[in-house]
Amino acid sequence: MLTPKNYSQDIVELSISAWFYRNRAIAGFDNPARSLYVSVRELMENSLDACEDAQVLPEVTVLLKREEEPSSTDMLSQGPETFELIVKDNGTGIPRDTIPLLLGKMLTGTKFTHKQSRGTFGLGGSLALLYGQVTTQRPIEIVTGQKGLDYGHRIKMRLDIENNTPIIIEEERLPKSESEHGTMVSFWLQGDWIRSKRRILDYFAHTAIIVPYASLFFETPDDEVIKYDRVIEVVPKPSTESKPHPRGIDVEMLKSMIASTRKRTLKSFLMGSFQRVGQTIAEEFLVSVGLQPDRVPESLEQEELVTMMNAMERYKKFLPPSGKTLSPVGTEVLQAGVQRLSPEFVIFRQRSPSVYEGHPFIIETGVAYGGQLTPGTNVIRFANRIPLLYDERSDVSYRVVRDLKLKSYGLRKEDPLTFMMHICSTKIPYKTIGKEYIADVDAVRKEIDLGFKDCLRELSKKLRSRNRAKIHRKRESRLNAYYKFTAETLSTATGREISVDRLLDSRGGTSQ
Ligand SMILES: Nc1ncnc2c1ncn2[C@@H]1O[C@H](COP(=O)(O)OP(=O)(O)O)[C@@H](O)[C@H]1O
Ligand SMILES: [Mg+2]
Known part of the structure; x- marks a missing residue:
């Protein structure tokens, strides 16, 4: 007779952090290049959220340093290397007792509420730190301080993955002035700078468009400095927490x-x-x-x-959710941001609040044309003020743009056109937890479509009147050349000096 297998020996319970580490690809950590980009992005998002919570003009500094300078022989070598990533902000700061919990544990956060924010699952920053620890075996350091206190804290910690719990290795109180506040997170991680550089630089450039009220500073591993000074001193109104619908x-x-x-x-x-x-x-x-x-x-x-x-x-009689708790960027701020691309024209529209599956959302669209824009149709996408850079073709706004009939607005695909879309919501309909593209939800698609069409109508009006003015100027300069020629011919024929002005005067005289 067969003896029943004793399963109890085989049963393993994974901690949340062990599970997320094994499945880190679903949150964007699939290779050293993408992991480096996602880590920079997650920490910057936490910093910008913290600054907006504090209602201050954000100052975010990002330093990415190679562990060792590459020697001249491996200058050209590609592949993963070890980096130190330091991200510093002037946000709310984190209270001492919650630091290990918020950043040293998966799925703990302050953003699980019905409120618009960049963070969603209490995961992004924490997973970046976990990824760093696993790939380099080095501890994480956090220096943070809050307004109103004359001291801050420095904590060095490790994450115990098997138990999803932080272990503090070192800690000290640091004196500071009561008005200082903010957080600095530094840790080591494996990354591939050569293959992620373009994406990270694009991320900064697009963040500078959607958050033009922030000053961003980035020192790259090549010792280049990328700097975006703020171009407007307005922090959009804070989003507030709403009750569920x-x-x-x-x-x-x-x-x-x-x-x-x-x-x-x-x-x-x-x-x-x-x-x-x-x-x-x-x-x-x-x-x-x-x-x-x-x-x-x-x-x-x-x-x-x-x-x-x-x-x-x-039930049909519930009133639609209110969009009052949301915080769209607003035309003034978007206008300031988009000027960084130096277009000839730019048109914005903010749609009224709408709703999908009980979640309110607001769509802001913009169409920029000409000037220094690159020829061809580009789409730049933002969700709760995060630039979305991957999986563009799967995004609903890309599909909307693809289906637009540009010809009917007097435009061609090759024209220098940049479409911009920002969605803000208490719950963004991301297709993946890597927060890269927006799902094709009917209500969202419809709002984006109406927004873009509205912008295009306005743009086409502007272009028509610009073209009329151009034609008018051309005709005038052709006439001027003709009068100049006539005046010169007459002068030669009559032996008298006849200026263009005189010719025009006499022409006016005869017609009276
Ligand atoms: N720079 C920061 N300033 C203030 N609080 C922060 C900062 N970074 C992280 N936090 C806190 O840590 C929590 C966890 O961050 P994270 O793991 O990125 O998850 P999420 O942002 O999705 O909540 C946040 O909810 C926030 O409360
Ligand atoms: Mg986060």
């Missing part, structure tokens, strides 16, 4: 909301915990699902929760 939740979320509510009736729970649900709608909705409005929320059975959630998704 009844159409954007699932059963687990509903359960945890009920578990934490203090409301004693279903009606007041709906009104207090969700956005845009008033007394009448709450009552009507509950009656339509067959639930008593004064029932105690905790008394709902699992089946009733599922029925309620399904009904919430379908």
